[in-house]
Amino acid sequence: MTHSLDHLYDAVQATRPLLRNITAAVERGSIRKGVTVGQRAILEGLSLFPGASAPDLCAKLQLKRQYVARILQEVRQAELVEARANPKRARSYCYWLTPGGKDVITAIRAEEMAKLSRFSDDFSPEELATYHRVQLALTQFFADIAKEA
Amino acid sequence: MTHSLDHLYDAVQATRPLLRNITAAVERGSIRKGVTVGQRAILEGLSLFPGASAPDLCAKLQLKRQYVARILQEVRQAELVEARANPKRARSYCYWLTPGGKDVITAIRAEEMAKLSRFSDDFSPEELATYHRVQLALTQFFADIAKEA
């Protein structure tokens, strides 16, 4: 019996090609409306945590502060996000989606949901829930491993 | 009720951070013995399909031929892979792992398996099988979407 470990190994191995395909599909579908992957992550983050600071976003998105800062510059310039002064700290900011930013992230989500719903029909809610659970657990697991070493 | 579509969306969203964590974990663990991600994919491919040609590998790994060619140069130079003339086509080659190459990919797999087995204990074989199934189906799904558009 091989097996479950082999299944897991195989599935993990598939992560990189999967991401490549997701990215390609997303770009082809013109889903991203002039929005890069990083920008999209920030928009999603700010829609979940309105008024977050840059360090907040770093923590949520698990990205380096310098990278987050750079993207924040971009989305501010594109007027998808606006910065307000952070009352708790001088020279620091809180970030909010502009109405335009909200529109963009909403549209992106809607298009993607539509595509995914075509897929989800082929699986039971239990299967999808399991997939979700394992995926998040794996993410956590590898995050911990990376730190410990 | 949270719908299974939300679970799926969330899980798919997690793919990119997951891959970042996997990559970081793999690198930290010194798993890769001087082997890049691309090289590792080629080694794995050749261990599964010994004697494959460059175009074969492109198809299996879903990567562009120029990229595959570049990596093949690298692993040949590192003497992890050797090229033999392709009987079916002049100026073309079939590729085989050298004993050294086999050692490397075997060691990599073993180390990774060991790490993953720590994770897999927390899940039932059924859960892992489901994860595997959905992961592969998603990969296929997005590959198709990318082509169709």
Place this chain on the structure above:
DNA sequence: TCTGCTTGTCAACTCAGTTGACGAATCATT
């Protein structure tokens, strides 16, 4: 006040993967 952590900013860099171009070889036609 000194010390150490946090934040914003500028810059250089790595790494995966793609794209373009070109010549030689192969294959399919006629």
Place this chain on the structure above:
DNA sequence: AATGATTCGTCAACTGAGTTGACAAGCAGA
């Protein structure tokens, strides 16, 4: 056999995600 399209190998430039280093300014605790 001649021709035209496709395949393969190779060189090269490029994009995009994400990291790393460095520095100056603010903050918090001793």
